[in-house]
Amino acid sequence: MAATQPERSRDRDRTQGEILEVATREFAEHGYSGARVDEIAERTRTTKRMLYYYFGSKEGLFVAVLEQAYAAIRAAEQTVDVDHLDPVAAIRALAELTFDHHEAHPDFIRLVSIENIHRGEHMAESLAAINAPAVERIERILRAGREAGVFRADVDAVDLHMLISSYCVFRVANRHTWQALFDRDLLAADRRDGYRTMLGDVVVAYLTG
Amino acid sequence: MAATQPERSRDRDRTQGEILEVATREFAEHGYSGARVDEIAERTRTTKRMLYYYFGSKEGLFVAVLEQAYAAIRAAEQTVDVDHLDPVAAIRALAELTFDHHEAHPDFIRLVSIENIHRGEHMAESLAAINAPAVERIERILRAGREAGVFRADVDAVDLHMLISSYCVFRVANRHTWQALFDRDLLAADRRDGYRTMLGDVVVAYLTG
DNA sequence: GCCATAATGTACGAACTAGTACGTTACATA
DNA sequence: TATGTAACGTACTAGTTCGTACATTATGGC
Structure with missing residues (x-):
């Protein structure tokens, strides 16, 4: 069982998933141009830096969300x-x-x-x-x-x-x-x-x- | 016949109409947040100042366009x-x-x-x-x-x-x-x-x- | 012709926004 | 336990964007 692994402070999948989840709501809420990268990062447990680390750009993030x-x-x-x-x-x-x-x-x-x-x-x-x-x-x-x-x-x-x-x-x-x-x-x-x-x-x- | 009046350099209706026409295209093209007020003004024969003079705000302009x-x-x-x-x-x-x-x-x-x-x-x-x-x-x-x-x-x-x-x-x-x-x-x-x-x-x- | 005012132009600023340079830390592997 | 690297945080910037202060001119009524 890998279900109850000790919680890691660095978890690629969890971080990416959390960004995607928050980004989905933000884009759906305000449209592509209206969505704010800072706002997405803010509502995540991680930072804007990681958003760019994993998805490259606002556009890359939107593609992943879609x-x-x-x-x-x-x-x-x-x-x-x-x-x-x-x-x-x-x-x-x-x-x-x-x-x-x-x-x-x-x-x-x-x-x-x-x-x-x-x-x-x-x-x-x-x-x-x-x-x-x-x-x-x-x-x-x-x-x-x-x-x-x-x-x-x-x-x-x-x-x-x-x-x-x-x-x-x-x-x-x-x-x-x-x-x-x-x-x-x-x-x-x-x-x-x-x-x-x-x-x-x-x-x-x-x-x- | 008022059809062929001498062309006025200051014409409320013409200016408003031109702004609306250009704004309609800009909003339809890029969405509300994606539309740029400066871009709309640029493509008009008048200036951004007039856009705010007649429509008050970007939002007011969008309402008028709709x-x-x-x-x-x-x-x-x-x-x-x-x-x-x-x-x-x-x-x-x-x-x-x-x-x-x-x-x-x-x-x-x-x-x-x-x-x-x-x-x-x-x-x-x-x-x-x-x-x-x-x-x-x-x-x-x-x-x-x-x-x-x-x-x-x-x-x-x-x-x-x-x-x-x-x-x-x-x-x-x-x-x-x-x-x-x-x-x-x-x-x-x-x-x-x-x-x-x-x-x-x-x-x-x-x-x- | 004069004047009140509607219409217009210029220049600017404060806030925002996507993106990044640079430095740090946890973790897997040996 | 040493180390390379993936994962992460902070602080910043260059450019953008809505909106406005201030000055100016055309126009219609008298």
Whole structure:
């Protein structure tokens, strides 16, 4: 058991992890330009020196934050199995799981929005591989639905993924302007079930229509 | 005719308009924190002094930029009439017009994303009134569709507006991360018609399903 | 033509901010 | 226990950035 090693005052992994954790919050909170390196260092048990020691620059730190955020979110997604369901139930379950997943990780969505403002220039190559399984899973369900004759045949997996993502992301990402414009809180607890069902209805109606 | 007045060296409207125009681009380009007041002033025929004279602060300028952007986009929308069409054709036309509209105004969508990163704290009260007609128009179409017995009865106008907006906004706003993750350009010209039709299909299938 | 004032330009400063030079200490290994 | 190196801390700087004090000029009304 290495679990209860004597605590070290110098621990590469712990220091890096702590910096990443604090940096994730700071970037999600204030955007890339708005985030302050000094502030991140301040909230860590280590110093700014170490931040540059491990990540090289503010930009390098942001790249690491993004990479870790995508990895974490996809890892959590893969624990769910929907393949044993019939196609209609499977795609509805997948859509609704995506819905819950996005609601549970608003910081991740903020990071993605921020990265898009910066034209995706911090996206690491490795992220494509991490995200491929999400599309493959949809592909399997679509194929099953086509073979069963219940889904229309001209739907692409990536595009369906976009339909689902757009709904889930918008609700979280554009919550504040929507509230100001239409006086409606998209994340109100008492509307959540309704929005989740609506998404399932939309996806199923489109595929079976 | 006041059209060809002798050009004035001191023109309140022209100066304000020029500052707003340049500021809109700068904020959309770099985000709120990333935008530089000096850079905005530099690209204007006037100076930073005037920017503060008319808008008070960087924040005041951003509020003005947002307000003008929303006003412009809604004004353009209202020139289109879809009320004379039958409900199914009307809602499809509306969705597809929204689609084209968003594609044509990426800077506006960037500003909205940026404002959401900042939790909507710059949204002026007046914006709600400006945006109300968009929902009212959907409301009319929904009512006609219900009365004709072709639409399901439990759909709310604001929520349908969200469904349409989410699809249109995501395509533009999340273009860069999507490209990096799935190697697909959501704004590629040869896919535009397909995406537009897909949105119409989704909305109509949901409402009539 | 004169004047009140709206509009404008110049020059500057105080605070901030990313990044670094330089020195120190814990730890693994022999 | 000696030592090389990875991990760490302090103090600083060069450049930036929002904002303003102060001076000036154009313009419309009388």
